[in-house]
Amino acid sequence: MDGAGVTVRRAAAGDVPTQGAAEEWIMWMDALPQAVLLTRAGVVTRVNAAAARLWGVPQERAEGRPVLEIVRRHTLEALLERGGELELEVSGRTLRCTATRDDTHSALIVEDVTEHRRREAELREATAVLSHEFRTPVAALRGVLEALEYDMPQELAQNFVRQGLQETERLARLVEDLAVGFRPTRARTLPLAEAFARAERLLAPELLARQATLSFGPDHLVRADPDKLLQVLLNLIENALKYGPAGHPVDVQTAGRGTWVEVCVLDDGAALTDTDSLFRAHTRGHSATGQGSGMGLYIVRSIVQGWGGQTWAERRGQRNAFCFTLPGVSGLGG
Known part of the structure; x- marks a missing residue:
């Protein structure tokens, strides 16, 4: 936000491009993700598109009106008068509000954090x-x-x-x-089969103890840190072994999704509820028993988000599926 803030502060002080450049400047303001409100002597001179959405007042209605009529909060009006920064909780959202001013002009920048x-x-x-x-x-x-x-x-x-x-x-x-969050990433191109073989070898004692079988889908070339990919697989497969019935198979399915590869670990455990919360820190499934920190799926999501992928859980037929995506490399496995 620093670069945008500098430009907005210059605009608030009247340093706005003129003539042909004005339209380009307005388009730039409207492209900002932050809500921006500019004033002169306590009267609104401009709101960008994000500000119009935030306060529900378009530019043509906002221009020339007192600040309080637009922001509808004395806290923000006072912030514009003195300058500075604060955070507000509004309808379950956290907004970081920054104001800057000189003798007559001021700018308010609001960012959803x-x-x-x-x-x-x-x-x-x-x-x-x-x-x-x-x-x-x-x-x-x-x-x-x-x-x-x-x-x-x-x-x-x-x-x-x-x-x-x-x-x-x-x-x-x-x-x-x-x-996980502090190790440098050492991404390389590798076949999924390489990670699958490592996971199966490390999980062999647990598979034997649970009398379970483990199968893998078609191979794909992917781009990932091999150790972090292994950690994702171990967490998901161990999760399936822990919550699925003993003696039942665990299947790791794969599929190409455009430039991404989807990997899903399926088990025969009880139907999932509130799947969105499962990937949060210190959260365990309703059927969880024994020891466990509730960190496994949170760790999975943290790693996968690190390479730009997505994680989710869903019910597929009579089975639970815990899925993630990772960057694919064309040329193997479709």
Whole structure:
């Protein structure tokens, strides 16, 4: 918004192009995503298209009217008079309002930062949740190490070692989840089959324990960070194994969608409800049992959004489908 703000402030002070350039300047103002209102001596001189939508008053009706009649909030009228910045909550939206002025001219720039504030809140919550989740494996590892200081039968000692390894693996996964948003992306072109093979190999013990089978759809060339793609697949397939009935298959379907590739993990779990909330931080399905931070799908969405893709969940026939898209590379698998 800084570049736009500088230009708007110049416009508010009367530094507006004249003659042939005026129409181009108006078109530029109307193209801004921020709502912009310009005044002179407390009277509106111009509103751009975003401002007309925000306050429901077109330029022809706004021009020449007192500021308060347009913005309908004394808070914004006062902000224009003194200059500065504030945030307002209006009808469930968060608006960042910035005002600048000189002796006679002023400008008000209003930007919808609702999504930005929501993501900030989710990040804070995610960090708090993961920090809390670290306590359990750390405490368990401490207990294992303290127990191994004493002499005990070999079989009992091996049980403690196995428990310690399980907690170490859990701790490693938590570290991976925490690092998702901060690791640099190392994208390359790779066949999906490469990521599928890695996921199947790592999930082999869990598949055996659940007596489940895992199948994959046609291969496609994609552009992604192999490690982050693997993490998405592991989270979704583990989710399907956890919430689907034991002994039932998990299918990973693939399809080309223009320049994107769609990947969906299907399971036979109970029908989903409120699918939109499942990808939020610290959210678990209504049938969730046992341990879990509710971070898996949030991590999935964070990674997928990082490469510009989308995530969603839906019911396909009698099965649940957890889907994401990633950039495709033409030449393999349609």
